[in-house]
Amino acid sequence: MVSVSGIRGRVGDPLTPELVCGAAAAFGAFLRGEGASGPVVLGRDSRTSGPMLCAAAIAGLQSVGVDVIDVGIVPTPTVLLAVGHHHAAGGIAITASHNPAEWNALKLVTGEGMFLDADASLRYRRFLREDDPPRAAWNALGGLSSDDEAIDRHLEAILALDILDVEAIRAAALPVALDCVRGAGGLVVPRLLEALGCTVTAIHTEADGHFPRDPEPTAEHLAELGEVVRASGAVVGLAVDPDVDRLSLVDETGAAVGEDLTLALAVDTVLRRTRGPVVTNLSTSRVVADAAAAHDVPMVLAPVGEINVARRMQAEGAVIGGEGNGGVILPALHHTRDAPVAVALILQHLVDTGEALAGAVARWPTYHIVKTKVAFDRSALDAAYAALSDDLDADVEDRTDGLRLGWNERRAWLHVRPSGTEPIVRLIAEAPDEKAAQALVDRAGSILDGVA
Structure with a gap:
């Protein structure tokens, strides 16, 4: 799966060393094309697939003439700090975060020490899909060095x-x-x-x-x-x-x-x-x-x-x-x-x-969050949002990411949004008591059923 969150999948199928090598090569070339210069910082979490995929990523980056600084097993935020410390062109954190052990991923970092935003991610994905990164000659390959002090810093x-x-x-x-x-x-x-x-x-x-x-x-x-x-x-x-x-x-x-x-x-x-x-x-x-x-x-x-x-x-x-x-x-x-x-x-x-x-x-109020997901045709989302808005009569409405409805006096809200990784819609509601939150989710689900 390739998204704004990076490139992730189950190790071996479909996430192979060959895929990682190609994606890393494309990322190195993409950074150069964006005008960035300097090395790329590489770090990983402790997953057993980490050494294999790190080796593949290093090879891909070196193949397009990019120097690599390997910081080893470190937290992802440590990788991002190291990008700034080394004035790097970017970074790659090889980690699937909270996913089970059979998963791994490449999280891609810009020279700002931040992950690719939506616009940069779109440009990278287009480059990955459409361009063949230019490979370096034998005497222009990227170098490799290590940094054992990233956690200390x-x-x-x-x-x-x-x-x-x-x-x-x-x-x-x-x-x-x-x-x-x-x-x-x-x-x-x-x-x-x-x-x-x-x-x-x-x-x-x-x-x-x-x-x-x-x-x-x-x-x-x-x-x-x-x-x-x-x-x-x-x-x-x-x-x-x-x-x-x-x-x-x-x-x-x-x-x-x-x-x-x-x-x-x-x-x-x-x-x-x-x-x-x-x-x-x-x-x-x-x-x-x-x-x-x-x-x-x-x-x-x-x-x-x-x-x-x-x-x-x-x-x-x-x-x-x-x-x-x-x-x-x-x-x-x-x-x-x-x-x-x-x-x-x-x-x-x-x-x-x-x-x-x-x-x-x-010292703080207690709330209850209820979450569920439903299969839904994304082409009908606009109609679904209109139906939800008409039926639920919220005090506050926000459509910057799906539809979020809020009720001030009830101290409750409902968020309906399409998943970025699955063909489903997520329903999330919060209220001071669980029954009220569940009722919001149930009502929203019924309205979606009527639109589908």
């Missing part, structure tokens, strides 16, 4: 952030539990926690790609971490995905809290220290808006997708943003989701409030 940059009171966090000596799911997080998050003076009880820190559970850090996958939290007396449990751009939380009772709370607590932490807009996507919980409202700053909604949020953050001058899947973006460091930064902000929040996680979460 990432950690140093986090610890140097003005937004953090590092000494106060260290003085608190917080007991924390950690689950790195045998991804790249095992190489960075324990080091960060130790630098912040935490007492750490960790599981699955071996960065070998043999994921012991579904690697997506959603509530249903965090039971083992909950047991570790209870057994160790931790004030918070931290779970990251394999490429360390998402953070989920477990409270001191062992209960997982919704991924949206990661962003809401991070937003509150930042806004206690600096004022400015907050940006998140159209499918993020209202609790993030509550955090922004508590500090009387605007919150702006962007289309779903990390790069869409990041671009809107740049345009708005946002001081923090991200997505409700546990992805926190702090522009003071860079414009990409960064779980290590999120970890530091959550610890700062606990120090600020003087509470363990359950107490910190209890």
